[in-house]
Amino acid sequence: MKRGAQVAIAVTLLTCGSAVAQGMWNQSGPATGSVTLTLGREASLVSGREGNTAQSVRLWLGPEGVTSAPVTDRAWLDAVGFGTPGEIATARHGYAVLDVGAEPGADGLTVVDIGREPAELLARYPDRSRYLVTPASIRSRIPGAQGDSLGTIYLTPNALHVPRGAQAGDRVEVRTGRSGIPYVVGGRGR
Amino acid sequence: MASRTEAQQRADRIQAFRAELGEVEGELGPILSEETRSRLNAHHDATLATLAAQWDIDRNAGEHQLSLGMRVASLVGAIALVAAVVTFFYRIWGLIPTAAQLLIVTVLPIAFVLGTDYATRHERKHYFATITVLLAVGSFALALAVIAGIYNLPPSPFATVAWGVFTLALGLGYRFGLLVYAGMLVLAFGLVGVLLRLQGLDWSPDSGRLDLHLLMGLLVVAMPSLLRGRLDENLAEMVRLAGMTLAAAAIVFCAGNGRLSVLPMRPGVVEGIYDVAGFGLGAVMLWLGLRNRWRWSARAAGGFLVLFTYIKAFDWWWELLPNYVFFLILGAIAIGALVVLRRIRMSVREVTP
Numbered sequence: 001m002k003r004g005a006q007v008a009i010a011v012t013l014l015t016c017g018s019a020v021a022q023g024m025w026n027q028s029g030p031a032t033g034s035v036t037l038t039l040g041r042e043a044s045l046v047s048g049r050e051g052n053t054a055q056s057v058r059l060w061l062g063p064e065g066v067t068s069a070p071v072t073d074r075a076w077l078d079a080v081g082f083g084t085p086g087e088i089a090t091a092r093h094g095y096a097v098l099d100v101g102a103e104p105g106a107d108g109l110t111v112v113d114i115g116r117e118p119a120e121l122l123a124r125y126p127d128r129s130r131y132l133v134t135p136a137s138i139r140s141r142i143p144g145a146q147g148d149s150l151g152t153i154y155l156t157p158n159a160l161h162v163p164r165g166a167q168a169g170d171r172v173e174v175r176t177g178r179s180g181i182p183y184v185v186g187g188r189g190r
Numbered sequence: 191m192a193s194r195t196e197a198q199q200r201a202d203r204i205q206a207f208r209a210e211l212g213e214v215e216g217e218l219g220p221i222l223s224e225e226t227r228s229r230l231n232a233h234h235d236a237t238l239a240t241l242a243a244q245w246d247i248d249r250n251a252g253e254h255q256l257s258l259g260m261r262v263a264s265l266v267g268a269i270a271l272v273a274a275v276v277t278f279f280y281r282i283w284g285l286i287p288t289a290a291q292l293l294i295v296t297v298l299p300i301a302f303v304l305g306t307d308y309a310t311r312h313e314r315k316h317y318f319a320t321i322t323v324l325l326a327v328g329s330f331a332l333a334l335a336v337i338a339g340i341y342n343l344p345p346s347p348f349a350t351v352a353w354g355v356f357t358l359a360l361g362l363g364y365r366f367g368l369l370v371y372a373g374m375l376v377l378a379f380g381l382v383g384v385l386l387r388l389q390g391l392d393w394s395p396d397s398g399r400l401d402l403h404l405l406m407g408l409l410v411v412a413m414p415s416l417l418r419g420r421l422d423e424n425l426a427e428m429v430r431l432a433g434m435t436l437a438a439a440a441i442v443f444c445a446g447n448g449r450l451s452v453l454p455m456r457p458g459v460v461e462g463i464y465d466v467a468g469f470g471l472g473a474v475m476l477w478l479g480l481r482n483r484w485r486w487s488a489r490a491a492g493g494f495l496v497l498f499t500y501i502k503a504f505d506w507w508w509e510l511l512p513n514y515v516f517f518l519i520l521g522a523i524a525i526g527a528l529v530v531l532r533r534i535r536m537s538v539r540e541v542t543p
Contacts, residue, residue, distance in 0.1 A: 001304075001307050002307060002310075002363045002364065003359075003363055004359045004360050004361075004362055004363010004364055005303050005304070005306065005307045005359075005360070005363055005364075007355070007356075007359035007363070008299070008303045008326065008330075008356050008359045008360050008363075009300050009303055009304075011352055011355050011356045011359065012296065012299045012300055012303070012330060012333070012356065013296070013300075014352075015330075015333075015334065015349065015352040015356075016292075016295070016296040016333050016334075016337060017296075019334070019337040019338065019341070019343060019349070020292055020337055020341070022341065022343065023337065023340065023341025023342075023343060024341075026341065027341070047284075051277055051280055051281050052280045052281075052283075052284070053280070053281060053282060053283060053284030053285055054280070054283050054284040054339070055284060056339075080390070081390055090391065090392070090397045090398040090399060091391070091392030091394065091397035091398075092390055092391055092392055093344075093387065093390055093391065093392050094390075116390065135344045137392045137394075138392075139392070139397070156344040156345060157338075157339075157342055157343075157344060157345075160342050161339055161340050161341070161342055163288060163340075181341070181342055181343065181344070182342060183341070183342055
């Protein structure tokens with residue numbers, strides 16, 4: 001077998017193995033957060049679209065279908081390392097804190113804080129059944145752009161894999177793992 | 191002969207020699223004695239037979255056309271089969287347990303790599319190997335996407351680097367130029383992503399800091415020269431093309447939006463700098479390509495210069511000028527480019543008769 005094939009096989013085993021290990025390690029051990037979401041109110045179920053039989057849950061950052069949130073506090077941008085606001089069009093990797101019960105009766109989750117490290121945010125928001133910490137991409141506002149927002153927050157990823165079947169109207173439990181990556185435990189209330 | 195390309199070039203030279211000899215003898219009459227002619231023909235026939243047996247080269251124009259058709263068919267077939275594998279997996283993965291999903295996506299690329307190795311041992315022209323190797327590359331991408339999807343892993347530049355290394359390893363190992371180009375491009379893009387990610391920055395290209403992509407592209411262009419001939423020239427050209435693609439993309443975007451650069455200047459000034467950089471880089475690459483006989487690099491540089499000129503013409507004049515004047519200028523630019531390229535062609539002909 002040629003060396004190119006040997007390298008390709010080694011890369012496959014190494015990459016797939018490390019990705020699976022990362023995912024399993026995140027989901028092993030005690031969860032650092034656990035919130036329950038109602039499908040159709042705080043998240044939507046994505047399933048059976050375009051020939052894809054897998055299911056995922058898309059978190060709402062506002063009314064139905066909204067998957068990004070504005071940055072309203074200048075300190076948030078500082079927290080993830082931005083310099084002068086909007087000096088260049090760029091984005092930073094960070095974590096967002098989502099509040100499940102910020103506004104009773106309102107649809108969607110509310111972003112209440114962002115930061116660089118999930119541990120800091122978990123310490124600041126200790127109510128594990130109310131706050132969900134999740135990876136996010138934070139983009140600063142481009143100078144000249146319209147609106148009051150200082151930037152935009154996107155969840156990465158913005159859809160969580162559902163290991164077992166779920167239906168619209170179900171309640172699903174979303175936990176935050178050891179690495180700060182959220183995951184769905186399974187459908188509930190069927 | 192060290193490669194099939196060299197074998198094909200030898201066969202092409204023999205065919206060209208025979209054709210030209212026929213033309214000359216048609217004009218001047220027989221110029222070779224019967225003994226010389228028969229010795230020459232016997233030697234060429236034996237050489238062609240040996241090359242055909244060893245490398246499966248095309249011995250005439252008809253075979254060449256058929257080979258071209260078969261290459262296109264294998265490429266189209268490979269793309270269709272990759273689409274079939276990916277869409278079929280997405281059709282069934284919700285119906286099978288997670289462990290089976292992980293097992294399938296991990297085994298698939300390995301199986302196709304082994305299939306590629308088998309195919310390259312049993313056919314010299316790599317028609318079926320093209321199919322299996324593209325299936326391997328597509329399956330590897332599927333594995334990365336599925337595992338990231340199952341565990342909700344954020345997009346990672348390390349995964350992009352791994353995909354690039356995988357593709358490049360197969361391209362270099364089995365001499366697939368297209369894979370060397372794609373693998374090098376993905377690897378270079380991923381490495382820039384790793385640098386950005388280590389600084390806590392989002393690594394998607396629309397997040398800016400494209401100067402890093404430009405520098406990485408230039409480094410990739412220089413890589414074959416830094417390796418000092420350890421890379422086959424055809425594959426070296428693919429590496430240069432990958433670097434040029436990355437650098438050209440960074441220049442085009444920064445010239446259009448100065449905020450995508452880290453240069454500490456006003457966006458308008460940055461855009462002006464990148465305008466100059468675009469024309470400068472294109473001209474330098476064209477000169478280097480012609481000087482060093484890098485055929486693909488020279489063609490790509492010429493193409494980039496023309497395309498960049500049109501892009502800038504659109505940026506500068508589309509809103510200022512009436513449509514007919516704008517298109518008139520584009521036509522004039524095309525004629526100007528023809529005149530310049532014709533002069534370059536003539537000067538190259540004088541240097542290399």
